[in-house]
């Protein structure tokens with residue numbers, strides 16, 4: 324049996340009287356490629372924040388990379404987790420250069436200060452930017468990038484510390500059709516790479532699910548509607564229940580579409 328990377332048991336998150344997550348149990352094994360799908364406000368970002376140890380659940384237990392959250396030093400755990408989300412992008416200091424944004428991920432910090440990077444770090448950062456098709460942006464200021472360019476740089480940053488768990492919150496949000504297709508192709512290549520980290524990505528759109536995804540979890544109003552192998556989860560029944568719409572679902576060439 325594969326090693327477990329993440330295990331949530333009976334996780335609940337309450338904020339201001341609202342249940343953001345309700346009794347969520349989720350196990351992610353080494354090598355899995357998960358997608359978390361659900362409508363706006365379903366709790367997807369909250370779930371990823373819990374997995375990234377950035378948010379403490381109100382109830383239940385969270386084990387990440389063999390450590391029980393709450394009983395371990397999260398500052399040792401966090402560099403082992405790569406996270407790309409709008410919340411991270413919003414905290415990038417003004418004037419931060421793209422290459423520095425990727426390099427500082429080795430230390431799980433934002434904003435270059437006085438760290439010394441060796442040439443191995445530098446070539447890794449450049450290699451990751453190349454893999455994401457963003458190496459020509461290396462010397463640009465992050466804040467001047469387009470949405471699509473930012474997304475690719477953020478994924479390079481998330482991969483920089485060679486994380487054991489990669490979490491991507493809506494990596495394709497805000498991209499145009501060409502940008503989305505390009506990113507889905509790159510994420511598909513990552514999913515197929517056996518050396519790539521165990522991954523969980525969030526999206527609302529089945530069109531953004533890269534080929535190579537192995538598992539899916541559907542969330543609605545903070546609760547799990549279905550989870551398991553992607554083919555068993557992406558059924559019209561489950562997706563209709565998840566989005567509250569009568570949906571038909573198609574799979575072609577490894578890609579998914581859903582429509583009313």
Ligand SMILES: Nc1ncnc2c1ncn2[C@@H]1O[C@H](COP(=O)(O)OP(=O)(O)OP(=O)(O)O)[C@@H](O)[C@H]1O
Nearest residue numbers: 338339341343361362363364365366367368369370
């Ligand atoms: N501090 C808070 N207090 C009360 N409600 C909150 C708080 N933070 C988030 N929420 C609510 O929790 C719900 C889940 O939020 P979350 O960001 O996890 O959803 P999501 O599935 O990521 O949605 P989206 O697809 O729009 O990104 C939302 O209805 C949100 O308004």
Ligand SMILES: [Mg+2]
Nearest residue numbers: 367368369492
């Ligand atoms: Mg969200």
